[in-house]
Amino acid sequence: MSRSINLAVIPGDGIGQEVVAQGLKVLSAVLPQDVKLETKEYDFGAKRYHATGETLTDADLDALKQHDAILLGAIGDPSVPSGVLERGFLLKLRFAFDHHVNLRPSKLLPGVGTPLAGQPEIDFVVVREGTEGPYTGNGGTIRKGTPHAVATEVSLNTAFGIERVVRDAYARAQARPRKKLALVHKNNVLVHAGHLWTDIFNKVGEEFPDVTTEYMHVDAATIYLVTQPERFDVIVTDNLFGDIITDLAAAISGGIGVAASGNINPSGEFPSMFEPVHGSAPDIAGQGKADPSATVLSVALLLRHLGYEAEAARIEDAVSADLAERDGTPRTTEQIGDALAARVAG
Amino acid sequence: MSRSINLAVIPGDGIGQEVVAQGLKVLSAVLPQDVKLETKEYDFGAKRYHATGETLTDADLDALKQHDAILLGAIGDPSVPSGVLERGFLLKLRFAFDHHVNLRPSKLLPGVGTPLAGQPEIDFVVVREGTEGPYTGNGGTIRKGTPHAVATEVSLNTAFGIERVVRDAYARAQARPRKKLALVHKNNVLVHAGHLWTDIFNKVGEEFPDVTTEYMHVDAATIYLVTQPERFDVIVTDNLFGDIITDLAAAISGGIGVAASGNINPSGEFPSMFEPVHGSAPDIAGQGKADPSATVLSVALLLRHLGYEAEAARIEDAVSADLAERDGTPRTTEQIGDALAARVAG
Numbered sequence: 001m002s003r004s005i006n007l008a009v010i011p012g013d014g015i016g017q018e019v020v021a022q023g024l025k026v027l028s029a030v031l032p033q034d035v036k037l038e039t040k041e042y043d044f045g046a047k048r049y050h051a052t053g054e055t056l057t058d059a060d061l062d063a064l065k066q067h068d069a070i071l072l073g074a075i076g077d078p079s080v081p082s083g084v085l086e087r088g089f090l091l092k093l094r095f096a097f098d099h100h101v102n103l104r105p106s107k108l109l110p111g112v113g114t115p116l117a118g119q120p121e122i123d124f125v126v127v128r129e130g131t132e133g134p135y136t137g138n139g140g141t142i143r144k145g146t147p148h149a150v151a152t153e154v155s156l157n158t159a160f161g162i163e164r165v166v167r168d169a170y171a172r173a174q175a176r177p178r179k180k181l182a183l184v185h186k187n188n189v190l191v192h193a194g195h196l197w198t199d200i201f202n203k204v205g206e207e208f209p210d211v212t213t214e215y216m217h218v219d220a221a222t223i224y225l226v227t228q229p230e231r232f233d234v235i236v237t238d239n240l241f242g243d244i245i246t247d248l249a250a251a252i253s254g255g256i257g258v259a260a261s262g263n264i265n266p267s268g269e270f271p272s273m274f275e276p277v278h279g280s281a282p283d284i285a286g287q288g289k290a291d292p293s294a295t296v297l298s299v300a301l302l303l304r305h306l307g308y309e310a311e312a313a314r315i316e317d318a319v320s321a322d323l324a325e326r327d328g329t330p331r332t333t334e335q336i337g338d339a340l341a342a343r344v345a346g
Numbered sequence: 347m348s349r350s351i352n353l354a355v356i357p358g359d360g361i362g363q364e365v366v367a368q369g370l371k372v373l374s375a376v377l378p379q380d381v382k383l384e385t386k387e388y389d390f391g392a393k394r395y396h397a398t399g400e401t402l403t404d405a406d407l408d409a410l411k412q413h414d415a416i417l418l419g420a421i422g423d424p425s426v427p428s429g430v431l432e433r434g435f436l437l438k439l440r441f442a443f444d445h446h447v448n449l450r451p452s453k454l455l456p457g458v459g460t461p462l463a464g465q466p467e468i469d470f471v472v473v474r475e476g477t478e479g480p481y482t483g484n485g486g487t488i489r490k491g492t493p494h495a496v497a498t499e500v501s502l503n504t505a506f507g508i509e510r511v512v513r514d515a516y517a518r519a520q521a522r523p524r525k526k527l528a529l530v531h532k533n534n535v536l537v538h539a540g541h542l543w544t545d546i547f548n549k550v551g552e553e554f555p556d557v558t559t560e561y562m563h564v565d566a567a568t569i570y571l572v573t574q575p576e577r578f579d580v581i582v583t584d585n586l587f588g589d590i591i592t593d594l595a596a597a598i599s600g601g602i603g604v605a606a607s608g609n610i611n612p613s614g615e616f617p618s619m620f621e622p623v624h625g626s627a628p629d630i631a632g633q634g635k636a637d638p639s640a641t642v643l644s645v646a647l648l649l650r651h652l653g654y655e656a657e658a659a660r661i662e663d664a665v666s667a668d669l670a671e672r673d674g675t676p677r678t679t680e681q682i683g684d685a686l687a688a689r690v691a692g
């Protein structure tokens with residue numbers, strides 16, 4: 001285990017600034033004294049885009065590559081046309097650093113609100129493919145602005161890309177008590193990509209005979225997520241379906257205020273990036289209203305990725321305890337951060 | 347209004363047979379004496395596929411074209427590889443008959459169960475595009491079965507196809523008391539298709555100044571569907587996103603046992619097709635366990651489409667009343683059908 005962490009910090013836009021500050025506070029508080037934490041802040045996002053027209057340059061990528069990991073707040077602002085920062089920064093980074101395992105755990109903690117009746121038991125993790133599918137940007141438009149316009153989006157799926165993420169998901173399922181893995185796709189309609197996913201899922205499964213598997217269409221998955229969420233243990237799915245079902249998963253398990261994610265490059269060739277699932281929420285930015293828990297939980301994923309398992313668990317326990325004791329009294333972003341920092345230090 | 351209905355009936359697979367029988371029973375019961383109902387049954391589905399290898403031939407399409415409308419139960423069986431009947435029959439028919447308005451209403455009726463806490467007010471309709479997007483079957487696979495396999499799926503989107511469905515959705519929104527329309531897409535990632543949708547949505551909106559609009563990413567839409575479903579009035583969206591969110595919509599508003607749909611060709615050039623949102627449910631087929639309400643409500647949509655508004659409303663009222671009086675006592679498919687037929691006749 002490395003006894004130093006060299007972290008790239010990207011607060012980004014909107015509430016990103018506020019929640020990242022609390023994430024760093026909790027990180028500092030949880031780390032043992034002998035671990036040297038170095039951080040370098042980067043100014044990516046709307047402001048830099050407006051000032052320079054840049055979203056993420058080759059030089060930026062070279063700089064980011066030097067770090068052990070990246071902590072990101074949120075990217076996106078209404079002043080920038082939809083897609084510019086998402087494609088030009090967030091997706092560009094995920095693709096450049098080959099973040100093919102997009103890890104999104106969902107756990108409904110005791111005392112935490114859910115829109116579902118009857119407080120079901122929710123504890124699953126979605127392994128979303130992060131570098132392929134409909135997210136590659138492959139597509140185009142002809143005759144834009146005319147009645148004869150045609151636009152395409154091409155979903156690219158490779159055996160290489162599918163197999164590595166499916167294998168990762170099997171390994172995660174095998175390491176969990178219930179050892180269950182569901183493949184979510186739409187192989188009755190998207191037969192090319194869907195059958196490639198399904199074939200590889202079945203083939204790799206032969207290496208994991210103790211993992212129980214099921215296949216589910218993405219439309220059916222949204223039904224089960226609200227009617228039988230306790231059914232799920234590990235889910236593996238494509239980039240777009242993963243995007244959709246993890247927002248739903250967040251909504252039913254405490255909301256996006258507590259949904260963490262990791263964009264992981266398992267080989268370690270590139271730094272992995274950790275970020276809350278939520279966006280920049282410009283409507284509440286700068287008001288101290290954002291819940292930093294999702295960012296703090298993303299810091300826990302970051303620590304686990306770097307080998308600091310005990311510290312990761314301490315953060316998760318602190319967030320659990322904090323959530324369990326919430327009584328509806330409003331607290332600021334900073335107050336929640338302080339409370340969590342005190343818990344992990346204590 | 348035509349005083350005769352010449353209906354094509356496709357019971358299909360699994361529970362399709364059982365629920366369609368009840369749909370026809372209620373249809374006969376609700377129609378005024380002077381309306382002549384002619385039905386012709388077609389044997390599409392797994393059985394015919396196994397016997398002949400055919401799913402839907404040109405001759406079949408010619409025959410179906412002669413009808414005023416089509417009532418479908420469900421298509422699909424585990425004995426047939428995933429995609430064969432879906433692509434070869436269901437989607438082929440939707441595309442051949444240019445069913446570009448896929449109409450899926452969601453209404454949580456009093457007394458009906460929902461997985462959501464607090465029994466929210468749910469009354470919206472999804473207008474799902476039915477002939478474009480990722481559903482066209484455009485794509486392919488190279489090097490199948492090898493580690494170098496690549497599979498693609500191409501989403502095709504035309505100004506022509508988007509504009510007509512968007513216009514239909516605006517008109518539906520304008521005709522409803524709340525006059526609200528939401529576009530659901532993912533224009534921050536699928537920038538080609540997404541911006542074409544968004545631009546046309548905004549442009550057509552100029553003709554409907556009294557309709558309040560909003561844009562929502564599909565991932566965010568799944569959150570709002572479970573946290574604020576009362577927010578929605580009319581939603582317009584692409585074929586795949588529509589598939590996904592209407593299953594979720596069904597789940598929160600009484601389940602797929604009561605979710606109806608119409609595959610509509612508004613010009614009337616081809617017959618429209620009405621079907622429950624649920625599938626063939628082979629696990630409960632032949633046991634009289636299926637709820638025929640979704641099929642019966644699809645018959646109501648069929649009648650409304652053919653101009654029988656009063657009869658459509660009578661069916662909807664009958665289903666509402668039946669649902670409100672359910673006390674958990676199990677009834678067979680036929681018993682529910684009988685009860686609904688009695689109500690609409692009464």
Ligand SMILES: CC(C)[C@H](C(=O)O)[C@@H](O)C(=O)O
Pocket residue numbers: 086087090091243277534535565
């Ligand atoms: C902002 C957007 C590009 C992103 C995605 O679609 O992946 C977000 O929704 C997410 O889930 O991280």
Ligand SMILES: CC(C)[C@H](C(=O)O)[C@@H](O)C(=O)O
Pocket residue numbers: 188189219432433436437589623
């Ligand atoms: C069976 C399948 C092809 C179909 C679809 O994806 O459209 C179904 O899920 C539906 O929603 O009608």
